[in-house]
Amino acid sequence: MNNTKPEIGLLRFTTAGSVDDGKSTLIGRLLYDSKSIFEDQLKSITETSKRRGNDEVDLSLLTDGLRAEREQGITIDVAYRYFSTPNRKFIIADTPGHIQYTRNMVTGASTADVAVILVDARNGVIEQTIRHTFIASLLNLKHIIFCVNKMDLINFSQEKFLQIETEIKLLAKKVGANNIHIIPISAKFGDNVVDKSNTLSWFEGETLLQLLETIRIADDYSDKCARFPVQYVIRPHDDKYHDYRGYAGRLSGGKMYPGELVTILPSMLVSRIKSIDVFEKSLPEAKSGDSVTIVLEDDIDVSRGNMIVPSENIPQVTKDLEIMMCWFNEKPLMIRGKYVLRHSSSEVKCMVMAVNHKININTLEPDYKDQNVKMNDIANITIKTTAPIFIDDYKKNQVSGSLILVDEATNETVGAGMVVK
Amino acid sequence: MNNIKIDTRHLRQLENESIFIMREIVAQFERPALLFSGGKDSIVLVHLAKKAFWPGKIPFPLLHIDTGHNFQETLDYRDNLAKELGCELLIAYVQESIDKGRCVEEKGVNASRNKLQTVTLLDAIEEYKLDCAIGGGRRDEEKARAKERFFSHRDEFGQWDPKNQRPELWNIFNGRKNMGEHFRVFPISNWTELDVWQYIMQEKIVMPNLYYTHHRKVFNRDGVWLAWAPFMQLKETEEIVELDVRCRTIGDITCTGVTLSTADNLNDIVSEIAASRITERGGRSDDKRSEAAMEDRKKEGYF
Numbered sequence: 125m126n127n128t129k130p131e132i133g134l135l136r137f138t139t140a141g142s143v144d145d146g147k148s149t150l151i152g153r154l155l156y157d158s159k160s161i162f163e164d165q166l167k168s169i170t171e172t173s174k175r176r177g178n179d180e181v182d183l184s185l186l187t188d189g190l191r192a193e194r195e196q197g198i199t200i201d202v203a204y205r206y207f208s209t210p211n212r213k214f215i216i217a218d219t220p221g222h223i224q225y226t227r228n229m230v231t232g233a234s235t236a237d238v239a240v241i242l243v244d245a246r247n248g249v250i251e252q253t254i255r256h257t258f259i260a261s262l263l264n265l266k267h268i269i270f271c272v273n274k275m276d277l278i279n280f281s282q283e284k285f286l287q288i289e290t291e292i293k294l295l296a297k298k299v300g301a302n303n304i305h306i307i308p309i310s311a312k313f314g315d316n317v318v319d320k321s322n323t324l325s326w327f328e329g330e331t332l333l334q335l336l337e338t339i340r341i342a343d344d345y346s347d348k349c350a351r352f353p354v355q356y357v358i359r360p361h362d363d364k365y366h367d368y369r370g371y372a373g374r375l376s377g378g379k380m381y382p383g384e385l386v387t388i389l390p391s392m393l394v395s396r397i398k399s400i401d402v403f404e405k406s407l408p409e410a411k412s413g414d415s416v417t418i419v420l421e422d423d424i425d426v427s428r429g430n431m432i433v434p435s436e437n438i439p440q441v442t443k444d445l446e447i448m449m450c451w452f453n454e455k456p457l458m459i460r461g462k463y464v465l466r467h468s469s470s471e472v473k474c475m476v477m478a479v480n481h482k483i484n485i486n487t488l489e490p491d492y493k494d495q496n497v498k499m500n501d502i503a504n505i506t507i508k509t510t511a512p513i514f515i516d517d518y519k520k521n522q523v524s525g526s527l528i529l530v531d532e533a534t535n536e537t538v539g540a541g542m543v544v545k
Numbered sequence: 546m547n548n549i550k551i552d553t554r555h556l557r558q559l560e561n562e563s564i565f566i567m568r569e570i571v572a573q574f575e576r577p578a579l580l581f582s583g584g585k586d587s588i589v590l591v592h593l594a595k596k597a598f599w600p601g602k603i604p605f606p607l608l609h610i611d612t613g614h615n616f617q618e619t620l621d622y623r624d625n626l627a628k629e630l631g632c633e634l635l636i637a638y639v640q641e642s643i644d645k646g647r648c649v650e651e652k653g654v655n656a657s658r659n660k661l662q663t664v665t666l667l668d669a670i671e672e673y674k675l676d677c678a679i680g681g682g683r684r685d686e687e688k689a690r691a692k693e694r695f696f697s698h699r700d701e702f703g704q705w706d707p708k709n710q711r712p713e714l715w716n717i718f719n720g721r722k723n724m725g726e727h728f729r730v731f732p733i734s735n736w737t738e739l740d741v742w743q744y745i746m747q748e749k750i751v752m753p754n755l756y757y758t759h760h761r762k763v764f765n766r767d768g769v770w771l772a773w774a775p776f777m778q779l780k781e782t783e784e785i786v787e788l789d790v791r792c793r794t795i796g797d798i799t800c801t802g803v804t805l806s807t808a809d810n811l812n813d814i815v816s817e818i819a820a821s822r823i824t825e826r827g828g829r830s831d832d833k834r835s836e837a838a839m840e841d842r843k844k845e846g847y848f
Contacts, residue, residue, distance in 0.1 A: 133554035162824045201692050201710065206685045206737045213555045215735060227712060234714040355568040360601040368600055374565045374716070403596040415564035415597070428572050452712055466717050469572070526715045535721040537711045 135336060138217040138232040138265075140256040141242030146273050148182075150242065150311040151205065151218060154333065157318040160207035202232045211337045226259065226485065226500040230450045230540055233263040234526070237341045240332070245274045245284065245308070249291040251486040258485055261299040262448060262502070262542065264519055267339055268296070269305045271332060275324060276310040282326045298488065307332055349516065350378035350412070351439065351524045352432040353468035358417055370401060370417035371426055373469070376523035378434075380410045380418070385435040388426055389514045394435055395422040429470035431514045431524075439514045439524050446480070446544050448518075449497065449505045453531065453538035457497035457505070463538070465509060467527040473510045474529070480504040504544070518542035556744050559736055560593065565716060566695055566732040567597035570677055571604050573720035574728065577677035578635065580666075580848060581607040581626075583619035584795040585756065586681030586733060589741055591626065592750055593732060594679075606633035608678070610666050612658040612797045613640045614776060619795060622753045637669035654778045657799040663847045667703040670727055677720070677728045680848050685737045686825070689840035695734050701725035703846030729848075738825050739818050746811040755792045758809045763788055769802040793818075793825045 141147040155161050169185040176182075205216040217232035219225075233239060239260035243253055260268050270292050278284050285308045296304045307316055308324050309332060315321030318333045330338070358370040380386075384397045399406045401417040410416045418432060426432070433439060451457050457476060465474040481490040482503040490504075497503045518525030529539040570577050579594060581587045594603045607627055627634040639658050642648050648664040651657060670678060684691045694710050696718045711719055720728055733741070745752060762773040764783045771777070772792075773785050777799060790803040791814075808814045839847075 132552070133558055162821075164823050201707075202712075203691050204684045204735070205691070206735075208737075208739070213552070213737075213740075231712045231714055235716075355565070356572045358598060358601045362602075365600045370600075372568050372597070374561065401599075403599045413558065413561055415561045415568070417599075464721070466719065468717075522715060526717065528714060528717050528719065530719055530721060535719070535723065537714075537719045540712070540714045 132212055132338075132340070134213040134215060135238065135339065135341065136215045136217065136236045137238040137240055137269075137336065138219060138229070138236040138260075139240045139242070140219060140229055140260070141252075141273075145242035145244050146311045147218075147242055150240075150271065150273065150309075150317065150332075151216060153311050153314055153317045154216075155205065155207050157314065158207055158209050158333070202228050209333070209337060214336065225255075226450060226502065227452045229256065229259050230263065233260060233265060234540070236263075236265060238267045238269060238336070238339060239265045240269045240271060243270055243272050243288065243292070245272050245278045245288065248288045249295055253292075254295060254488060255485045257295055257301060258299050258483075258488060261296075261301040264522065266341055267303040267305065268301050269307065269332065269335060271311075272306065272308045273311050275308045275315060276313055280308075280310075280315075280323045285327075305329070305335055307335070349437060349521050350380050350434055351376045351468070351514075351516070351521055352380065352418060353470070353523065354426055354428055354430045354432065355469050357427060368419070369423070370419050371432065372415075372417045373432075374415045375410045375412055377412050377521045379412070380432075380434070381408070382406070386420070386432050387435045387438055388424065389431045389433060389438070389441060390512055391425070391430070393422075393424050395420040395424060397421075431468065433514070439516045439521075441512045441514050443509045443512050445507050445509070445513075445515065445541075447505060447507065447527070447541035448483075448544055449503050449529075449539050449541045451497050451499055451501045451503070451539050453536060454499055455531070455538070456499075457501075457503070457539065459495065462532065464530040464532055465507070465513070465527055466530060467513050467515070468523055470513060472513060474507045477506045477508050480506060505541075515543045517544065553747060556740065556747055559733075559740055560596075560744070562716075562735065563593045563732040564597040566718070566730065567594050567679075569696075569718050569720070570679060570730050570732075571598075573718070574677035576673070576675050577605045577679055577730075578608040578673065578675050579603075579605055579679040580681070581609050581623060581634075582681070582796065583609070583615075583623050583753065584681065585741055585745065585752065586683065588626075588750060588752065589736075589744060590679065590681050590732060591630070592748060595630065603630055603632050605679070606635050606673075608635045608637065608669060608673070608675075610662045610669065611636050611638045611640075612662060613638065614658055614774065614798045616753075616755055616772070616795065616798055618753050618755050635669070635673060637665045637672075639665045641665070642668060654780050656778070657797060659797045659800050660842060660847075662797070663703075663842065663845050666848070667846050670703065675727060676722070677730055679730050679732065681733060682729075682731045682848060683736050683738075683741075684734050687839045689843055693731060693734060695731055696720050697729045697731065698722065699727050699729060699846065703727070705729075705843050705846070707840065707844070739815070742811070742815045742818050746815055752811075753795070755795055756814065758789050758791045758807050760787055761790050761803065762786070763790055763803060770805065772798055772801065772803055774798050 170181050173182045203218045207214050219228040219232040241256045272288050289306050309316040316331045352373050352375050354371045354373050356372045382397050382399050387394050398419045398421045400410045462475050465472050479495045481492045482494050516524040525543040527541045528537050531538045639661050642665045648661045682690050694713050762785050763770045764785050791806045793804050808817050
């Protein structure tokens with residue numbers, strides 16, 4: 125690797141599209157062409173494919189790890205795949221297209237930077253494309269790459285591609301997605317996936333892999349929206365560090381510096397950062413994503429569930445929240461129902477006050493009449509917590525703007541929410 | 546061989562995530578323990594735990610499930626490490642489970658205590674009243690592991706229900722459970738084998754000599770080189786030879802394959818792994834028993 129090149133870090137992306145769109149073929153192609161499939165893996169899936177009577181190697185067998193999945197030929201759950209090129213390391217959250225689609229795509233997208241959405245060139249933008257684009261935009265992914273696949277089946281027609289491109293751009297505008305990329309590909313024949321296509325020579329853009337390798341995921345939070353939820357208090361009880369009291373956590377959004385004036389929530393006490401520590405040293409600054417330990421100048425009471433923030437930019441401290449809720453459980457959301465709410469490092473109880481509207485994710489129209497929020501539904505709801513929590517709009521800070529609801533009786537995670545107000 | 550340059554940014558991203566998980570573990574559970582096998586993944590786990598709680602000590606014990614079929618180097622390394630860290634070391638012996646009649650020794654030439662470890666592990670979790678066992682499992686290792694959560698729930702029988710797992714979103718981890726249940730947590734879920742070695746190289750972590758090339762008595766079984774030990778049963782056609790080998794994974798001696806290699810430093814090991822066309826578990830006979838071998842063992846409560 126060239127030393128002068130800036131280090132680009134890893135890229136997490138999620139893939140959306142059903143089997144019919146050629147998603148498995150595309151992932152298989154990426155893994156295969158980047159030499160990320162190992163001989164023993166290939167041998168194992170080739171044998172299984174043959175035993176099942178398939179002529180071609182079924183690359184989806186690579187991701188379908190559970191017995192039930194292989195038996196039924198379906199994907200049950202989000203599968204994580206890893207591959208790397210000499211330029212970058214990638215983590216793919218591969219979400220199944222058949223069942224519990226919203227739940228899986230929301231889960232996969234929650235930790236991704238980029239969504240790769242497959243569009244069948246024969247069909248153009250369909251209901252499913254709208255759904256995928258909406259979810260990617262709702263989760264605030266930084267880039268959306270649309271792969272217009274199966275170009276081979278429309279004779280690599282530039283005219284048809286341009287039509288689809290226009291449809292996609294309209295859709296992206298409607299859902300408010302900013303950074304979009306549109307590539308004509310043929311996953312089956314490898315056109316524009318890893319290598320540039322000769323047949324699609326009229327397309328001047330980069331191939332999918334070139335784009336994935338070079339996309340920069342800038343930390344686009346403003347410097348002043350730093351949030352530091354306290355996870356754990358480090359107090360060594362030995363002679364050397366007898367008075368040490370450090371607050372362990374992971375910074376989200378912006379930066380923090382020693383000497384910075386900070387406010388502790390919910391106590392609203394003010395102090396300065398004395399040092400930002402990592403193993404055996406102190407840092408001149410902490411950046412978004414860093415796991416560090418903060419030591420304050422004043423001896424004040426801080427514990428898990430508290431949040432350290434810059435005094436000049438404090439999140440909203442509230443018990444009333446408006447959130448976009450994605451429902452994950454077979455038991456529908458209960459209006460007036462009580463749930464455990466987990467947000468950053470805090471846990472409080474809450475009650476659902478109202479369902480304001482549901483989103484029809486195929487048409488993107490709000491539905492103000494239907495109050496019944498079932499599994500895979502997305503709805504705008506109002507909740508009230510028993511203790512104040514510290515929130516930002518999800519678009520402003522993903523950590524302080526996201527939460528999950530847990531069923532008190534079963535302990536299952538039943539919903540995922542994003543703060544809109 | 547070329548000197549390898551590493552993109553340290555991706556290692557830092559992985560490290561940040563794993564340290565975050567380590568701290569969530571101590572915040573969410575009362576009695577966690579780190580499952581230490583002496584293999585590279587658990588060595589990296591210990592290193593991450595050390596960094597996560599500095600300047601404090603690691604706030605949980607190490608737990609070794611001892612099959613009795615170990616490489617002596619592993620035991621020495623384990624004892625030194627625990628001493629150096631000032632960490633409590635819990636050891637649970639498979640032999641004791643056998644003596645108590647909790648499980649029965651496998652028979653035949655392929656007999657291994659690998660599977661028996663599950664019984665000993667679950668008994669140890671009960672005996673020490675652990676509510677969380679921290680493991681070095683990685684999703685890239687094996688296809689059933691690719692479906693694992695960071696926080697993986699186990700019922701009161703220690704069983705994993707892969708079809709009914711809690712969704713994990715953002716970095717919010719749900720470790721709520723009922724009495725008698727426990728969690729397995731995998732802080733390095735997102736690391737690949739190459740990441741682990743690059744990290745070991747970057748952090749200059751001292752590794753057991755088994756990972757470097759050494760002269761050893763080995764024999765070949767079904768295309769895999771296995772280390773010879775007095776309790777191994779040889780088939781008639783198998784013969785012991787001395788070769789230059791190194792371990793790519795370290796587990797119970799009866800099912801750990803060794804690789805023919807002359808790599809005697811981390812730089813060469815990283816190059817070797819980067820160029821390898823066979824997965825690390827290609828040498829693990831415990832995975833070759835059937836296509837769903839790992840899934841079946843995991844459902845019962847295996848690591």
